[in-house]
Amino acid sequence: MLCKEVEELVTALSDNELAGPERIVVERHLADCPDCRSLYQQQVALKQVIRRAAAEMKAPLELREKILNDRRVFPPRVVTGPEPRPWASVFTRPALALALLVLVLLPVIYLMRPQSPSLALAAIETHDKITRGEVTVIRGDSPEAIKEILVRSVAGEFAPMGYDLSMMNLKPVAGTVQTFDGRRVLVALYQGDGGSLTCYTLVGTERDAPPRAQAFFDADKNMTFYSYSVGRTNAVLHREGGLICILVSAMPMPDLLALARSKAAPSHS
Amino acid sequence: MDTESSLGYNGRVGWRSKSPKGEEERQRFARDAMTHLDHLYRIAYNLAKAPDDAQDLVQETYARALGAYEQFAPGTHLKAWLTRILYNFFVDRHHQGKRWVSVEDSTAQKNEESDPWEKMATENPGPDSHVLRQELSVQITGALGRLPEEFRAPIVLVDMGDFSYVEAAEVLSCPVGTVRSRLFRGRRLLHGYLKEYVGTKEPA
Secondary structure: OOHHHHHHHHHHHHOOOOOHHHHHHHHHHHHHOHHHHHHHHHHHHHHHHHHHHHHHOOOOHHHHHHHHOOOOOOOOOOOOOOOOOHHHHHHHOHHHHHHHHHHHHHHHHHHHOOOHHHHHHHHHHHHHHHHOOOOOOEEOOOHHHHHHHHHHHOOOOOOOOOOOOHHHOEEEEEEEEEEEOOEEEEEEEEEEOOEEEEEEEEEOOHHHOOOOOEEEEEOOOOEEEEEEEEOOEEEEEEEEOOEEEEEEEOOOHHHHHHHHHHHOOOOOO | OOHHHHHOEEOOOEEOOOOOOOHHHHHHHHHHHHOOHHHHHHHHHHHHOOHHHHHHHHHHHHHHHHHOHHHOOOOOOHHHHHHHHHHHHHHHHHHOOOOOOOOOHHHHHHHHHOOOHHHHHHOOOOOOOOOOOOOHHHHHHHHHHHOOHHHHHHHHHHHHOOOOHHHHHHHHOOOHHHHHHHHHHHHHHHHHHHOOOOOOOOOO
16 A cells, blocks of 8 residues: 555544554554654654643633623522522422412312301201292101101111291291202201291211301200301201201291200200 | 534534523533633634634633523533534634635645655654653644644644544534544644654654
């Protein structure tokens, strides 16, 4: 091989950029050719000289300062408080912020859901609808017949609380089954000269009383009665065992409360 | 070596897209980039041939790099990525975007004719020849400055920047074979300018 053909490859060899058959050819040629060997050595020496010179060349301090002070390179840090808060970055990521918001809001929504108030208020609302004839009720020939129908409608799980309100000229005339807040509610309608009264029986606890209801503790019976009103319709709620009873009527609250206290006793035995 | 991944972009078509990163990552990137300041300055100085120009080139390179740091693929060759930004900016500024201003063969030939390379190849400076360290840096810079840019750039990248041929070709946007031939011709000229400073020893 002619020297002219090899010299460019000699450059590549000095840069360690030659491999395979080319390398073998060049190395063989160098072994036999003092001129090209000299060329190779010059290339290596030149590289070393340039490299050494480069190592001595440093960026001026002035340039380093300029870059460190260049706001495009090192922008001033945005700090929202006296100290950077690691969680603050959470709000810069929309997905994380949304997830966090949902996590915070879910329990709040759960706690704020119209649970007990709606149930208690639904009783009042239903009473008004029944008295206005907007709710279909099942008329029964006797209190026993009405009770039997209602018990059957909840598969015998519980029975409506029944009161003898004859002294107030009220007698049970009809019944219906409603669903409040997903719970089955047995409704008994009392009517007579004294107006009308509805009695609601459902499985529940005292937590079903509206938060703003007035609590009255009856020491003799060791029971608490919760009274509340919507407009002119009054209601008294109390618990008997695992059941809740709500009496709703337009009669004055003291009368209704007295009635509930006097009659309260387990009746589904 | 996988040149595309080593330089952190997809060929010459477009930058590899990256998801947005935080401010902390940006800071870290800037600090990493600063470790290549001396290298970038050397390249800039020998490309631009003027200290003030070199400083502007480097500062602008950092500004551009930080403006586009999200396009850099972590784990790839940051030095090469920064160097490419620097070189592109240099080309934009000094040649209105005209890359690889073609070297007239006649020009190169003329240089080579007046160059004592052919003789040098056969000369043996002997064991007494040595590298004069005094003024070396100045001499090298001066000699490089006399080279046409097409020869200077590959030498600056390969010899000063320790780039492979492939990496240099990526920075310069030219074929690897071009890098090799221009290195050869550039060094031939450079050796002529620096022969007093470069010696070789014939192995025993």
